[in-house]
Amino acid sequence: MYVRLHSNGSGPVAVNAKRQVAMPIHQAEETVIAIAMAMFLILAAMAAWLLLFPSARDDAHEWLRSVIRKLRTSIGRASAKAATQAGDSSRATRVASQRTVGMLWRYRWSLLAAAMLLGLPPLIVLLVRHDSVHLASFETGYTDPVGNPxxxxxxxxxxxxxPPALPPEVFVIAEAERQQLDRVAAELVPDxxxxxxxxxxxIxxxxxxxxxxxxxxxxxRGYDMALVEGYRSPARQAELAAAGKATRAKAGQSCHQYGLAVDSAILKDGKLxxxxNDDWVREGYFLYGELAEQAGLSWGGNWRSIKDYVHVEAKTACRDAxxxxxHG
Structure with missing residues (x-):
């Protein structure tokens, strides 16, 4: 089964479709967690029942005594029969069995408490494990954590x-307007x-x-975003680094060359x-950076040297690449 992709022309669109990746494992984990929760609830209900109702404790105690009595009787009969057939060795077995049953009955509450204590930690691990998984489905193996639920x-x-590609004229106009911008805005525009x-x-x-x-x-939040640049070839990276304006990373050092960085711009009325100096634009880029950091990515606006407000990258994955x- 494959994911069917669709776009309405205005941005990223989620499509109702069945996935082929990681679903059996995900469903198996959910089944195990459900079983563990059911067992925990049953044990908790039984414990509460016994603690809150003295008559229930008496009934349970009597029932256990009856079961043990029947068990001891059955073991005694089996032991007697075996003793008749096998003599002294069988009688020894019967005595050992009776002693074992007696010991189990004597320490029944301690054994029950120990079983519950031993069973609780695995149950707790199973219950909280689902919440600690940062990545699922098509993100299997991606390690950068996500801090926003x-x-x-x-x-x-x-x-x-x-989203669908923008007309080339949008970028031609943006590059032409670059010469008319002040220094801060001009540095914001990728070369x-x-x-x-x-x-x-x-990507x-x-x-x-x-x-x-x-x-x-x-x-x-009212901001349309446009992809300005994604993958960057080593030759283009070397050219931009030589100019020294948009980047200082040499060929092989930029995350763009590994498909792990993008430059994005705010789009309004068909223009980047x-x-x-515009408050709305500035707030938009800082919101973009805030969301990027919450998504486990690194934002160029937090860099100390060149402030690259349009840039986000997968820092950990890029370092590994x-x-x-x-080039590490």
């Missing part, structure tokens, strides 16, 4: 679909965005979903918004 719920839900790669399928799938969740939450590529 709403983001976690969306990641564990239906797969989001990237040479007309030729930037905006293919969503070139790491798990990272892509986190970015789309951020886009969805931004839209709920860069003016950080660089190390595997020999």
């Amino acid at each position: 709403q983001i976690l719920e969306l990641l564990n839900g239906e797969r989001l679909v990237p 040479k965005i007309v030729s930037a790669d905006r293919r969503w399928d070139a 790491d799938p798990a990272f892509q979903q986190r970015v789309l969740v951020i886009y969805a939450l931004m839209k709920q 918004q860069w003016n950080m 660089r190390r595997r590529a020999g």
Whole structure:
């Protein structure tokens, strides 16, 4: 079974479809947790019943005595029969059995308490384990933690679909306007965005979903977001680093080259918004950064040197990718 993807033309869209990934394991965990909860509730109900109703304790005590009595009688009969057939060795077995039953009966409450104490820790682990899982479904193996319950719920839900591509003219106009912006706003605009790669399928799938969740939450707050640049080739990275404006990372050092970074811009009335002197725009980029951090990503606006307000990356996954590529 595969996930069917759909877009309504305005942003990431969740689609009702069955997933093929990780569902059997997820359902098995839920079944085990349900069984553990049922057992815990039964034991708790029995304990409360015995503690609150003295007559229930008496009845339970009498029932246990009856069971033990019948058990001892059965064992005695079996032992007597065996003794008749086997002599002294069988009589010894009967005596040992009677002693065992007597010991079990004598320490019955201690044994019951010990069994409950031994059973509670595994039950508690099973009950809380589901809440401690940060990633599910298509995010299996992604390790950056999520600190926002709403983001976690969306990641564990239906797969989001990237918004449709914007017309190239949007980026041509934005690059032309870059020359007219003040220094802060000009630094906000990625360099040479007309030729930037905006293919969503070139971005790491798990990272892509986190970015789309951020886009969805931004839209709920009244901000439309647009992808300005995703994957970046080593040659383009070297060119931008040589210019020294948008980045200082050399080829192989940027998370863009591993599909683990994106530059995004606020979109309003068909135009990319860069003016950080505008309160609405500034609040939007800081909200973007706040949601990125809550989604387990790193925001360029928190960097000490170059403030890259449009940039977010999967820092942990990127570090591992660089190390595997020999650029760690």
